[in-house]
Amino acid sequence: METVYSDMDTSSCDYSFTHTDDEDSRSSLHSASPASSCGKPPASPVELQQKKRRSGRARNEATVHVVKKNRRVKANDRERNRMHNLNDALDALRSVLPAFPDDTKLTKIETLRFAHNYIWALSETIRIADQRQSKPRDPALLLPGLSCMGDAPSPGGNSCSWPSGASSSSSSPSYCNSDPGSPAAMDDFGYLQTDVVYSYHNFVPSIY
């Protein structure tokens, strides 16, 4: 969507620009060049002088207006590029997140929440692995409720739930609210094959 500034053309004699205080402060009668002759000749030298002043002022205001417009256009361009960069970064983030089987593109907010939970889950995996290495065969190290691949329902009845308070060094994601109506109802799709099996159930529900 491109906004067209129809009043950018300053070749016309008619400078019908909106006037602002800012423009007023920048206006100068002295720096203005003589107006071009696009009307009837003035009747007297005084009128000619006044006309010159008015025309010069109008031209100056027009110049200021054009400068402002150019600045705005440049700012719009920068803002557009900035948002494009932001979207590129989001695409890059999507590319490293587990993809949906049907190639559904996550929305921006979904991508951010998904990434947040995904990072949390990965860090939990590392943490558990580390603890297992230091304390092998300790069943207490299994995160309750994190194994939710269908045959391991959580105590709460939800097909999946984040282990709140599972660790003192980690906190469950803020967006962890299992919703049976969410895309979590899709088929299981495991990812991280560790003792704790992660699936879409682990991440996707908390997006919403």
Add this chain to the structure above:
DNA sequence: TAGGCCATCTGGTCCT
């Protein structure tokens, strides 16, 4: 048709 998502424009504010 309503609602969600998105791109873009815009003006304000902060920073260099």
Add this chain to the structure above:
DNA sequence: AGGACCAGATGGCCTA
């Protein structure tokens, strides 16, 4: 002064 960042407004597109 100019650029970056931000939030609000607006309009288009898509889907249920």
